[in-house]
Amino acid sequence: MLRFIHTADVHLGRPVKSRLDMPEKFAETAREAAYVSFQKIIDEALSRQADFVLISGDVYDQEERSLRGQWFIKKQAERLREAGIPLFIIHGNHDPLNNKNKMVSMPDNVHIFPSEPEPYFLEKNNGEKAYIYGFSYPQKAFYENPVPLFKKENDMEAYHIGMLHGQETQQSDGHEPYAPFALKDLLQLDLDYWALGHIHKRQTLNMHPAVVYPGNVQGGTRKETGEKGAYFVELEKHHTNLHFLDTSLLQWEKIEVFINDHETMDELIAAIIDKIPAIILKEKVYFTDLKLTGNGPLHEELTDSASQQELLELLREELVSYSVWVDRISFQTAPYIDREKLKKQNDLLGDIIYTSEILKSSDKELDKTLKPVFSHPVMKRYIDRLTPEDREEIITQAESRLISSLMKEVDQ
Amino acid sequence: MKLKKVHIYGFGKWEDMTWELDDSGIQIFLGSNESGKSTFMSFIQAVLFGFPKKGDNQYIPRNSNAYGGELTFETIGETVTVKRVKGRRAKGEVSVHLDDGRNGGEELLERILENLDLNTFRGIFHFDLDGLNGLGSLNPEDLNEFLYDAGFSGGSSVTHLEKELQKEMEQLFKPRGKKTELNLLINRMQKKEQEIKNLEERLGQYENLKSDLNINEENYARNKEMLKKLNTAINELEKHIALLPLVTEYRGLELWFAEEDMIDTFPQNAHERLDSVQQELINTSALLKEETLRASSLEEEMEAMAVHPSLQEIKNEVYAKSHQFESYKKSKNELREQELYRNSAVNQMDRLEKNWQTKGGIIFSDIIFHSYMKHEFTRIKEEIVNERSDLARAENEKNRLQEEAESAGKEVERAESQILDEETRQELKKTSASANKTPETEWEIKSLKERFGFITEEKTRQAERDRRQQNGFYLLSALLLIMSLALFNFTGPSVVFILAGLSAGALAGGLWKRSEAVRTKNNYETQLNEINERLDFLSHELSADGAISSREAERKLREDEENRLRYKEALHRYKLSEKRLTEVETETERRLGRIAALNGELRSWAIEYKLPPELEVTFCEGLLQAVEEWKQTESELEKTNRKISLLQEEQNQFKEEVASLSEKSGFFSNNEIPDLQEAVSSLLNFVRSEETREKDLNRKQEKLSSIKENISRLKFEKEALEEKKAALFSAARSDGEEEFRKRAAQFERQQKMKDRERDLRIQMKTIQPDETELKRAYAALLDENADPSAEQQEKKDEYASIETENDKVVERLVQIKKEISHLEKDGKYEELQMEFSQMKEELQYLVKKWAVLATGNDLLKQVKAVYEKERQPEVIRETESLFAFLTNGRYTRVYAPLGEKRFILERNDGARFDPSEVSRGTCELLYLAIRFALASKYRSESSIPLFMDETFVNMDKLRRSRVNELLKKISESRQVLFFTCHEHLSEEVQSGIIHQLGEESEAAAG
Structure with a gap:
C-alpha cells in the first residue's frame, strides 16, 4: 500500500480577495493563510509518515516574484527531507517552468518534473514500487491535450500515478481550459491514481481508479467556500482510501438570510448572528459573504445606502468576537410587491419593470450606461469585466431600488 | 365604482x-x-x-377590540x-362578498x-390640499417638475x-x-501599484544579486588562497x-x-686528570711514611708490657675462692650457734632431773618412755578422775x-493441822445454799445495760440523720x-410563681422535719430513763439480798x-523423797569399789615401765611430762x-685451698699468709690488675696490625697511580708533562669550536627542521645580497592589501546575503499584493454599487421617455380640454415638448407661456386639469x-x-x-345629501 499526500493549487503569494478595512488580526491571517495551510499539510505528511507528497501544479500564484514562496517551499521540503519523504512537484499555468521559479535551489528530496513528461521510479523499503508520471507547463498558456504525453511503464506490480494540472473538459467553472482532457481518455491509460490540479473545487471524478482534484489549499475568494486542504491517500491495487485533511485556517462561507419574517433591524441582526455558530470552529477564521434576500418590512430600510453601511459595520463589530469577518453584504431583497402584477400595470412601476427587463435582454444598453466608469482611462485598468450574473444583479437591484423609492414616496 | 355604504366597526x-x-x-x-376626515x-x-403597517398610524381603536369595518x-x-x-x-384579514353570492378574499378584491x-x-384619485398648496412655494423650475411629475403618477416625484x-x-x-x-x-490603488x-x-x-554573490564568493575564495600562500612565504622568511x-x-x-x-682524540679533562694523579701520588707517599713510623713505635711499647704466664688458670680459681669465701663465713657463724645450743641442752636436762629427785633417785635415763x-x-x-567426780555428785x-x-x-504435819472437822463442814454447807438466785438478777442487769447502750447510740444516729x-x-x-x-x-411570671411555690414547699418540709426530730429525741430519752430506774432497782436488790454468814x-x-x-500433795512428796534417797546411797557404794580397782592398774603400769611404784596419779602425770621433755632434749643434743x-x-x-692458691700465684709465700679474708682479697686484686694489662696489650696488637694493613x-695505591700517569701520557701521545699540557690546551680549543658548531646546527635545525629547506636557505643566505x-x-605589505580587499568582499557578501535572505523571507510583497487585492475588491464593490445607481437612473430616464412617447400625449390632450374648460376657454392649448420635462400653455390669442409665467x-x-386628466385616463x-379632500379651500370663488x-x-x-x-x-357644490362627520364624531367621542 502506498500512503501519500496529494495536494495542488497551493498558490503561495495569492492574495485572499476581501474588501478593505479589515482588522489586522484578519488581514494577517489572510496574508499567511496559504502558507499556514501548506505547512499543516507537511505536518500531516510528517506525522502520518507518508511515502511521498505530490503537488499537482500551481505551487506559486505568480510566474515571477515568488521568492518568498520558493524559500518557504524549500524550508518545508527540508523538513520532509529530514524524515526521508520525497516531494514531487509539477508546475501549472500559474507557475510554468522557467528560470523565475527555480531561483531558490531545492533540497535533493524534491523532484520537479520537466516540461517533457518522464516517469520517476520509486521503490519503498518494503519493496513496493511506484512510477510517478508528470510534466510541468513550459509556459503559462498550455492548450494541448496532455493525455498522449503519458506513456505507462510496463510493470504490472508497480503502482502508477499520474500528476496532471489541467481542465477536465466537462468541468467549466471559470477556470482557463488549460491542458484539456477527457476523463475517459485518462481512464484508458490504466494508471492507479490520477493526482489532478487546477480546479479549485475539491472533487473526485472517478473512484476506481481514483481521479481526484483535491482543490486548492486555501479559499482565495468568496466563491471558494468551505473546508480546504489536501488528500491523504492510501492506495492499493484495487482499493483507494481518500482522507480529506482540512488544513485551511481561513474559510469562506456564504450565508443567506431571508428578511421576510423580520420586522425590525434588531431582529434581523439577531437572525444573522444566530446563523453564525452553525459554521464556526474555534481555530479558524471565517470570511463570510452575507446575502440578504426575500421581501419584507425591512426591505425599504435596507435599500438606503447609509443603512446598508451601518448594518455592515454593526455586524462586523458584533462578529469579530466569533472570529468571523463579514466581507460584504449583498442586499438582494425585493420590495413587497407582486412583480408580475406590477408589470401588467399601465403605470410608472409597470413601465420600470418592463424597461428593466428590456435592459436585461441586451448588454449594449447597460454598457452604454456604465461607460463613464468602465471606460474611464484610469479606472478601466483596475476594474474586472462584469459577468452575466453581475449584470443581472445590477439591473435587478436598480429596478428594486426605483420601485422601493417610488413606493416609499407614496407612503409618506 | 360607486360607494354605497361605509360601516366602521x-x-x-x-x-x-x-x-x-x-x-x-x-x-x-x-x-x-379634527372631526375625523382623515380617519x-x-x-x-x-x-x-x-391596514397601515407598523410604524405608521394604524388607527387601532383605543376603547374597542373591534378593528376594521366594511x-x-x-x-360594473x-x-x-x-x-x-x-x-x-x-x-x-379581508373578505369579499358579492351580491350574486360569490365570496372571496384578497385575490377577488x-x-x-x-x-x-x-x-x-392616492396619486390619482385622492386630491388633497397639499398638491395645490405646494404649488405656491415652488420656484419656477421646481414648479415645472412638479406639474410634470403630476402628469406621471399624480404626485410622486420621479x-x-x-x-x-x-x-x-x-x-x-x-x-x-x-x-x-x-x-x-483609484488614487490609492495607483500609489499601491507603484509601491x-x-x-x-x-x-x-x-x-543579479545571486550572480553577484557567486562572483564575490569566488573572489573571496581566491583571495583566501592568496593570503594563505603569502602567509606561508612570510613565515618562511621569518x-x-x-x-x-x-x-x-x-x-x-x-x-x-x-x-x-x-x-682527533685526546684524553678527556687531560689537565685535571694529570693534576689529580700527581696530587694523589704525593698524598699517598706521605701517608706511607707516617704509618711506618707509627708501627715501629707501637712495637716498642708492646715489648715493654708482660703478663703472668698461667693467669688464665689462677684467675678462675681465685674467682671461685672469692665466691666460696662467703659460705665459709656463714659456716663459721653456724658453728658458733651450734656450740651455744649444745651447752643449753645439757643444762636443761640436768635441771629436769634435779626437779624430780624429791622421792628418791629417779634416773630419767632408765625410764622407758614411748607413746x-x-x-x-x-x-x-x-x-579415775571420772569416777571420783561422779562419786562427789552422788554425795x-x-x-x-x-x-x-x-x-x-x-x-504434812502443818497441813494436817489446818483441816476442818466434819461437823463444822456440814454446818457451813447449809449456810451457803441460801444464796442461789442472785445470778438471774445479774443477767438482767447485764441485758439492761446493753439495751441502754444501744438506745443511746440510736439516739445519736437519729439526731445526725435529721439534721x-x-x-x-x-x-x-x-x-x-x-x-x-x-x-x-426571661420568662413569664407564671413560671416564677410555680418555682416560688415549690421553694416555699421545700422550706415547709424542712421545718416539719425539724419538729419530727425533736419528737423522736424525746421518745428515746423516756426509754432511757425507764431503763435507768430498772437498773437502780436491780442493783439495790442485789446488794440488799443475802446475809454475811x-x-x-x-x-x-x-x-x-x-x-x-x-x-494430800505434801504426803505424796514426802514419800517420793524417801524413795530417792535410798537409790543414791546404793550408787555411791558402787563407785568407791571401782576407784580401788583402777589404782591397782596404775601400780602395775609403773612397775612395767621402771617408774617408782605407788605414785599418786597426779604426780605421776607431772613426772611423765618431765620425762618426755628430757627425752626430747637428749635427742636434740x-x-x-x-x-x-x-x-x-x-x-x-677451705683454708688449705686458699693457701695453696696464694702459693701458686707467687704472690705470697706459705708463711706470709696473714688472714684468710685478706688473702682472698689480695688474690682478687692481683688477678684483676693482670687482666687489665692483658686487655691493653691486646688493643695495641690490633692497632698495630691495622697500621700494617694500611701500609701495604x-x-x-702508589703503584697504581704511577701506572695511571704513564697511561695518560701514552694516550696523549706525549712524552712528558710539558708536551702533554700543550696538546691538552689545543684540544680543548678545538672542542669548544666544535661545540659551537653543533649548537649552531641545532639552532638552525630548530628554526628549519626540513633538511633540504635548510640547505637551500643556507645556500641562499650565504649570498651577500640576501636580505630576508x-x-x-x-x-x-602585499598581504595587508589583499586582506583589506577581502574585507570589502566579505562586507559585500554579507550585504548580498542579507538582501537575498530578506527578499526570500520578506512578506512585504505579499502584504502589498493583498492590500492591492483588497482595494481591487473594494473597487469592484463600489463600481457595482455605482452601476446599480447608474442603471437605476438610466431606467428612470427610459421609463420617462416611454411615458412621454406613449402615454403623455393622451393625458395632455385630456388636460388641454379640461384646462380650457376650467379657464373658460382662455387657454386653448397645453404642450409638453419631448424630453424637456415641462409644459407650455397657449392662450386663446396664441401667446405661449411657461407655467411659471402664469398666475x-x-x-x-x-x-387640477392634469390630475383629472390622469384620473380619467386611468385604464380602469x-x-x-x-x-376631494378640502382641495379647493384656498381657491378664489370664481375659479372654484x-x-x-x-x-x-x-x-x-x-x-x-x-x-x-x-x-x-x-x-357651493349644491349636492343632495350632506353627511355630517363632526357631530357624530363628537357624539361618538362623548
Whole structure:
C-alpha cells in the first residue's frame, strides 16, 4: 500500500480577495493563510509518515516574484527531507517552468518534473514500487491535450500515478481550459491514481481508479467556500482510501438570510448572528459573504445606502468576537410587491419593470450606461469585466431600488 | 365604482359607525377640523388596500377590540361588500362578498380593483390640499417638475428620485473628480501599484544579486588562497631572518676548521686528570711514611708490657675462692650457734632431773618412755578422775534428798493441822445454799445495760440523720428561690410563681422535719430513763439480798477444800523423797569399789615401765611430762654434736685451698699468709690488675696490625697511580708533562669550536627542521645580497592589501546575503499584493454599487421617455380640454415638448407661456386639469371615485365655481366624495345629501 499526500493549487503569494478595512488580526491571517495551510499539510505528511507528497501544479500564484514562496517551499521540503519523504512537484499555468521559479535551489528530496513528461521510479523499503508520471507547463498558456504525453511503464506490480494540472473538459467553472482532457481518455491509460490540479473545487471524478482534484489549499475568494486542504491517500491495487485533511485556517462561507419574517433591524441582526455558530470552529477564521434576500418590512430600510453601511459595520463589530469577518453584504431583497402584477400595470412601476427587463435582454444598453466608469482611462485598468450574473444583479437591484423609492414616496 | 355604504366597526376614534351614500353625484362630508376626515379617508384606503403597517398610524381603536369595518360599493353592475378585520398579518384579514353570492378574499378584491394599488389610488384619485398648496412655494423650475411629475403618477416625484440617484452616483464617482469614493480609491490603488512595482524591481534584482554573490564568493575564495600562500612565504622568511646570523657564524667556523691541525682524540679533562694523579701520588707517599713510623713505635711499647704466664688458670680459681669465701663465713657463724645450743641442752636436762629427785633417785635415763606407755597412763588416769567426780555428785544428791525428806515431813504435819472437822463442814454447807438466785438478777442487769447502750447510740444516729435532711430541704428551697428570681427576667411570671411555690414547699418540709426530730429525741430519752430506774432497782436488790454468814460460810468451805488437797500433795512428796534417797546411797557404794580397782592398774603400769611404784596419779602425770621433755632434749643434743664436727671439717679444707692458691700465684709465700679474708682479697686484686694489662696489650696488637694493613694498601695505591700517569701520557701521545699540557690546551680549543658548531646546527635545525629547506636557505643566505627582512616586509605589505580587499568582499557578501535572505523571507510583497487585492475588491464593490445607481437612473430616464412617447400625449390632450374648460376657454392649448420635462400653455390669442409665467391660480387649475386628466385616463374599466379632500379651500370663488362645475360634470359618470369643514364650500357644490362627520364624531367621542 502506498500512503501519500496529494495536494495542488497551493498558490503561495495569492492574495485572499476581501474588501478593505479589515482588522489586522484578519488581514494577517489572510496574508499567511496559504502558507499556514501548506505547512499543516507537511505536518500531516510528517506525522502520518507518508511515502511521498505530490503537488499537482500551481505551487506559486505568480510566474515571477515568488521568492518568498520558493524559500518557504524549500524550508518545508527540508523538513520532509529530514524524515526521508520525497516531494514531487509539477508546475501549472500559474507557475510554468522557467528560470523565475527555480531561483531558490531545492533540497535533493524534491523532484520537479520537466516540461517533457518522464516517469520517476520509486521503490519503498518494503519493496513496493511506484512510477510517478508528470510534466510541468513550459509556459503559462498550455492548450494541448496532455493525455498522449503519458506513456505507462510496463510493470504490472508497480503502482502508477499520474500528476496532471489541467481542465477536465466537462468541468467549466471559470477556470482557463488549460491542458484539456477527457476523463475517459485518462481512464484508458490504466494508471492507479490520477493526482489532478487546477480546479479549485475539491472533487473526485472517478473512484476506481481514483481521479481526484483535491482543490486548492486555501479559499482565495468568496466563491471558494468551505473546508480546504489536501488528500491523504492510501492506495492499493484495487482499493483507494481518500482522507480529506482540512488544513485551511481561513474559510469562506456564504450565508443567506431571508428578511421576510423580520420586522425590525434588531431582529434581523439577531437572525444573522444566530446563523453564525452553525459554521464556526474555534481555530479558524471565517470570511463570510452575507446575502440578504426575500421581501419584507425591512426591505425599504435596507435599500438606503447609509443603512446598508451601518448594518455592515454593526455586524462586523458584533462578529469579530466569533472570529468571523463579514466581507460584504449583498442586499438582494425585493420590495413587497407582486412583480408580475406590477408589470401588467399601465403605470410608472409597470413601465420600470418592463424597461428593466428590456435592459436585461441586451448588454449594449447597460454598457452604454456604465461607460463613464468602465471606460474611464484610469479606472478601466483596475476594474474586472462584469459577468452575466453581475449584470443581472445590477439591473435587478436598480429596478428594486426605483420601485422601493417610488413606493416609499407614496407612503409618506 | 360607486360607494354605497361605509360601516366602521372600530377605527381610530370611531366605533360602530355607518354612513349610507345615495346615487347623487357628489357626496359631501362636512365636519370641522379634527372631526375625523382623515380617519375616514384612511379607513376607506385601509379596507381596500390593507391596514397601515407598523410604524405608521394604524388607527387601532383605543376603547374597542373591534378593528376594521366594511365598505359596500357597486362596480360594473355588481354590489360588493368588502370587510376587513384584524388578522394574522398587519394588513388584516379581508373578505369579499358579492351580491350574486360569490365570496372571496384578497385575490377577488384585487381582481375587482383591477390591480389598483394604494400608491396609484392616492396619486390619482385622492386630491388633497397639499398638491395645490405646494404649488405656491415652488420656484419656477421646481414648479415645472412638479406639474410634470403630476402628469406621471399624480404626485410622486420621479425627478426627485432621479436627483437622489444622481447625487449618490456623484458621491461615488465623477469623471474628473478627486474626492469621490471611487476616485479616491483609484488614487490609492495607483500609489499601491507603484509601491508594488518598486518592490518588484527590487525583487528583480534577485538574480543579479545571486550572480553577484557567486562572483564575490569566488573572489573571496581566491583571495583566501592568496593570503594563505603569502602567509606561508612570510613565515618562511621569518625563519630566514632568524637563520641569517647563525648561518654567518657557522660559515666562519667552517673556515677555521679547515686551517686548524685537528687532534682527533685526546684524553678527556687531560689537565685535571694529570693534576689529580700527581696530587694523589704525593698524598699517598706521605701517608706511607707516617704509618711506618707509627708501627715501629707501637712495637716498642708492646715489648715493654708482660703478663703472668698461667693467669688464665689462677684467675678462675681465685674467682671461685672469692665466691666460696662467703659460705665459709656463714659456716663459721653456724658453728658458733651450734656450740651455744649444745651447752643449753645439757643444762636443761640436768635441771629436769634435779626437779624430780624429791622421792628418791629417779634416773630419767632408765625410764622407758614411748607413746603407748603414755596412752595407757592417760586412759587409767581419766577413768579415775571420772569416777571420783561422779562419786562427789552422788554425795551431794544424798544430802539434798535428806533435807527434802525432812521438809516434806514437816509440811504434812502443818497441813494436817489446818483441816476442818466434819461437823463444822456440814454446818457451813447449809449456810451457803441460801444464796442461789442472785445470778438471774445479774443477767438482767447485764441485758439492761446493753439495751441502754444501744438506745443511746440510736439516739445519736437519729439526731445526725435529721439534721442532714433538714439542711437538704433548706438548700432546695434556697435554690428554687434563686431560680425563680433569675427566670423572672426571661420568662413569664407564671413560671416564677410555680418555682416560688415549690421553694416555699421545700422550706415547709424542712421545718416539719425539724419538729419530727425533736419528737423522736424525746421518745428515746423516756426509754432511757425507764431503763435507768430498772437498773437502780436491780442493783439495790442485789446488794440488799443475802446475809454475811452465808457468803462467809461458803468461803470457809472453799478454803477447807483447798487445805485438804494441800495435805494430800505434801504426803505424796514426802514419800517420793524417801524413795530417792535410798537409790543414791546404793550408787555411791558402787563407785568407791571401782576407784580401788583402777589404782591397782596404775601400780602395775609403773612397775612395767621402771617408774617408782605407788605414785599418786597426779604426780605421776607431772613426772611423765618431765620425762618426755628430757627425752626430747637428749635427742636434740646428739644432733647438734654431729653438726659441729661437720662444720669444723669444711672450714679447715677451705683454708688449705686458699693457701695453696696464694702459693701458686707467687704472690705470697706459705708463711706470709696473714688472714684468710685478706688473702682472698689480695688474690682478687692481683688477678684483676693482670687482666687489665692483658686487655691493653691486646688493643695495641690490633692497632698495630691495622697500621700494617694500611701500609701495604698505600704501597699498592702508589703503584697504581704511577701506572695511571704513564697511561695518560701514552694516550696523549706525549712524552712528558710539558708536551702533554700543550696538546691538552689545543684540544680543548678545538672542542669548544666544535661545540659551537653543533649548537649552531641545532639552532638552525630548530628554526628549519626540513633538511633540504635548510640547505637551500643556507645556500641562499650565504649570498651577500640576501636580505630576508626586506623581502618579508614586501610580502607583508602585499598581504595587508589583499586582506583589506577581502574585507570589502566579505562586507559585500554579507550585504548580498542579507538582501537575498530578506527578499526570500520578506512578506512585504505579499502584504502589498493583498492590500492591492483588497482595494481591487473594494473597487469592484463600489463600481457595482455605482452601476446599480447608474442603471437605476438610466431606467428612470427610459421609463420617462416611454411615458412621454406613449402615454403623455393622451393625458395632455385630456388636460388641454379640461384646462380650457376650467379657464373658460382662455387657454386653448397645453404642450409638453419631448424630453424637456415641462409644459407650455397657449392662450386663446396664441401667446405661449411657461407655467411659471402664469398666475398661481391658473397654475392650480392646470394642476387640477392634469390630475383629472390622469384620473380619467386611468385604464380602469370602473370609474373609481374621486376623493376631494378640502382641495379647493384656498381657491378664489370664481375659479372654484368652474371647478365645481367640472366636478358636477365628472360626477355624472364618476362618484365624487367631497370632504370639507367649510359649510359655504358644501353649499357651493349644491349636492343632495350632506353627511355630517363632526357631530357624530363628537357624539361618538362623548
